[in-house]
Amino acid sequence: MAETAQDEVVDLLVDLIRINTSNPTHPERPAAEWVAEKLDDVGIESQIIEAAPGRASTIARVEGADPSRPPLLIHCHLDVVPADASEWSVDPFAGEVKDGYVWGRGAVDMKDMDAMTLALVREWARTGRKPPRDIVLAFLSDEEAGGRLGAHYLVDNHAELFADCTEAISEVGGFSITLDEQVRLYLIQTAEKGINWLRLKASGPPGHGSMVHRDNAVTRLAETVTRIGSHEWPIVVTDTVRQTVKGLATVTGRDLDPEDVDSWMPLLGGAARMIGATIRNTTNPTMLDAGYKANVIPSKAEATIDARFLPGQEEAMLETLDSLLGEGVQREFLVQDIAVETGFDGPLVDAMAAALRAEDPAAHPLPYLMSGGTDAKSFSTLGMRCFGFSPLKLRPDLDFMSLFHGIDERVPIDGLKFGVRVLDRVLADC
Structure with missing residues (x-):
């Protein structure tokens, strides 16, 4: 039986976590080459661009059914913040699988999205499926240090690779917040500080x-x-x-x-830390x-x-x-x-919301403003509307926000597979 995206997403994530890309001590070149090999395996050509020795990003373009339409950019970063192994209950760079989770530095920030994206485009290439429009893939260096050797460098020096893209998706959004058994919020990032x-x-x-x-x-x-x-x-x-x-x-x-923050902030559960x-x-x-x-x-x-x-x-x-x-x-x-802000409207937003509802009938997609920063800051300067959408259905007891740059970073395996299914629907309908 042919391997599907859901079959291989865990293995891809484990392999990628095991490539230590702690910024700035471990340059991203080995991970960029690994991504290029995974794309080449299924016939997707890519190029590796270095902003400095070892500080490498991998760029590819997946042909869509209608090349006259503006492409969608999917950008993911390969670097991670450092991890002190003495503080963790597992080796942060072992990519351990236990208790229904993949553990390791980058599991949620953001090698999970790297793995979901790779798994999906590999499956589409193997089966001959095409997205409705071209998809530009960017697996980037240096996001954790502001992107000067990653997205910023590419926008400043290789803008032609993205010039016709009008929209982009990346971190941090599309994750669930459980209010009760019948209601889950899915926050889609439309703005960031x-x-x-x-x-x-x-x-x-x-x-x-x-x-x-x-x-x-x-x-x-x-x-x-x-x-x-x-x-x-x-x-x-x-x-x-x-x-x-x-x-x-x-x-x-x-x-x-x-204006009455105390009336609504507690309703957001663990996400209140970031929304606050x-x-x-x-x-x-x-x-x-x-x-x-x-x-x-x-x-x-x-x-x-x-x-x-x-x-x-x-x-x-x-x-x-x-x-x-x-x-x-x-x-x-x-x-x-810069700060970034766009509206919660348009066909791509509709596709994201519909895909979440199709995979989770309890889903209620909402826009939100993120406290951190992403490579959307760079790509928005090219006129793109940028959204945080790395979909995950999370377990109610998981303190998701604490895992970003925290210890024992981990992502639920069933959440990863959910994310692959949602992305599949979005890319088929965007």
């Missing part, structure tokens, strides 16, 4: 640690970091969040006011660096701030940040990238 990763620098005269020293760079920086980290950012309800709440009100039969970060800007201190000896007051101190802004809020956030900087503390950008 922008990124300002900032370095703060403070300077002052050095000195001996045993003496009175009132102009201390470390103290000045610490005071600024405390002000920024504890700042209470005001609630701002975007159009996307309003649509989410409107849909939630319809599903639950409740009268929900988008999409009603305000956020500025989290993440790194500190100062000094070289216990008894020496250093002349400089630095901190890193992970700042995320809502669509339309970047200027206001930076103005507030500047007001929180202490005297003698300067900021500079490490990574600066």
Whole structure:
């Protein structure tokens, strides 16, 4: 019997997890070559493009029935964040299968979508099926560090590969949130916050640690970091969040006011952790660096701030940040990238929603704004409408949001197979 996409998706994911692509210590080239081999096995030509030695992405194009139609882009990243094996209950790079899950770094972020996409296009190629329109596949490097050696590089230097694409799907969306046995929300990402990763620098005269020293760079920086980290950012309800709440009100039969966050946020269960970060800007201190000896007051101190802004809020956030900087503390950008937002409408959205309902009669698709960032930021600059859609039907007791960059990252096998079936329906109807 010919192997189907559902048959091989687990094996593909296991193999890919076992290729360590921790960014930046383990370049993606081995994974990019593995993807190219899997495509070549079924007659799909691809090319590998490096932005820097070893920092490789694999690009391919699957011919559709009507080449006159604008193609759909499916983009997935190959890199993962590092994992400390001592914190895990399994080897994070063993691709272990147990308890109905595939375990390992990248299982949900986002080698699951790599595997689902590969499994599906391989099955279609083996059976001679064609999508209604061309599909451009992009398996990308460097997403976890902002995409400068991945999507950004390709858009800046090889835009012709994607120039005729009008829509794209990728992470993070199409996953389920169980409200009860009869109702599951499936959040489809239509927007994401922008990124300002900032370095703060403070300077002052050095000195001996045993003496009175009132102009201390470390103290000045610490005071600024405390002000920024504890700042209470005001609630701002975007159009996307309003649509989410409107849909939630319809599903639950409740009268929900988008401005009254406490009335609807608890209904989202584990997803409230992420959605809660999409009603305000956020500025989290993440790194500190100062000094070289216990008894020496250093002349400089630095901190890193992970700042995320809502669509339309970047200027206001930076103005507030500047007001929180202490005297003698300067900021500079490490990574600066746009917010993205599109509507929850059109034939592709209809196809995604219909596919979810066909595979799960309890499905209620809703749009949402994601707190993190994806390679959609790059591809949206080419005029594409970008959606987060890596469909998974999740078990109600799984704390899905905690698995992103967390320990014991894992994805349910039945959820993977569900995702393959949903993607199959979408690509057949898009």
